[in-house]
Amino acid sequence: MFTSRRLILATVAAALLSGCASPNPYDNQGQAQSGQGVSRTAKYGGLGALAGAVAGAAIDHNNRGKGALIGAVVAGAASAGYGYYADRQEAQLRASMANTGVEVQRQGDQIKLIMPGNITFATDSSAIAPSFYSPLNNLATSFKQFNENIIEIVGFTDSTGSRQHNMDLSQARAQAVATYLTSQGVDTTRLAVRGMGPDQPIASNADANGRAQNRRVEVNLKPIPGQQYEAPAQQ
Template sequence: MFTSRRLITAAAAIALLSGCASQNPYENQGQAQGSSGISKTAKYGGLGALAGAVAGAAIDHNNRGKGALIGAAVAGAASAGYGYYADRQEAALRESMANTGVEVQRQGDQIKLIMPGNITFATDSSNISSSFYSPLNNLGNSFKQFNENNIEIVGYTDSTGSRQHNMDLSLQRAQAVSNYLTSQGVDGSRLSVRGAGPDQPIASNADANGRAQNRRVEVNLKPIPGQQYSQPAQQ
């Protein structure tokens, strides 16, 4: 029992060290760090390894200490790998989307791109605006380079008009973006589309500027379930 406890304690230490030791090439860039100054890679590695240690101990009832060590090593490597991958993709997207009007957000293990209506679609239209082609081309190039994410495209509208019309229009906008990215060589099996209509507004619909912000497209990048990220993708 004493030996098992010592091994589990060691597994917890591995969990912490796997996070701290993960290399992060963006450690001096604010967008790749959390508010505490710890890189996202380190957070994923440490938390993933700790979870793996617990799972490993639970699975190997006969030797909980050994199971915890194995679980910590495997889960820590995979989690840190995705954190590193997402750090690199986030930095590349921020560079390619600079001065395009597209906002890049990092939310835990997901990356969100917000594309406002003043560059995407005209009012009551699902035809891609001319100002939208350049950001979409940059996005397509990025998605071909970083091809280990699922890509969810969500269309939104303002509150003008009937709800059903807005739901249909928002789906058409999301589909238009998906079709264009596919035409640029992005693997269509990675893409999913959804229309949210006027739901979840990010600004007031009482004025034209607010309605333009709500008439947006959001692209959500998520890890592929079961994907192994222990080795970062090479550029």
């Protein structure tokens, strides 16, 4: 029993330390760091190893030490794989979206792109604005290179006008983005489209500046459940 416990602890410690020690080519760019200076790759790998060790020990009742070791290695590798994949994609998106007006955010295991109304669509229109084509082309290029995400496209409006009109308009705008990305070679089976209308505002609708912020399109990149991830080679 004592030996099994030491094996579990050693396995988890090794996974955490190896994750922290592994060089991350994007550490100096700021987007792949956690609050304490540990890359998401290391964080996901270490936490995955811990969860895997617990699960492995629970599954193999006859040899908990062996089960923990197997669980830690498998789960840790899978988690670190997505963490590194997302780090790479985030860095590529930040570079390609620079100076376009598109904001790139990282929220745990998801990447969010916020596209403000001043570059996306004219007022009360779902026709793609000329200023929006360049960011969309960059997105299409990234999505074809990093082709193992779920891509959720969500349209939003301000609160001006009827709710039903805004729901329809936001859906049409999200669909216009999806249609254009598909025309540029992005696999349509990866795309999900939603219109949220005036729901989930990010600013006050009481003034023009706030309404402009609320008129936006968001693209959320999410991992595919159960997918094994390996980041594509650098171009």
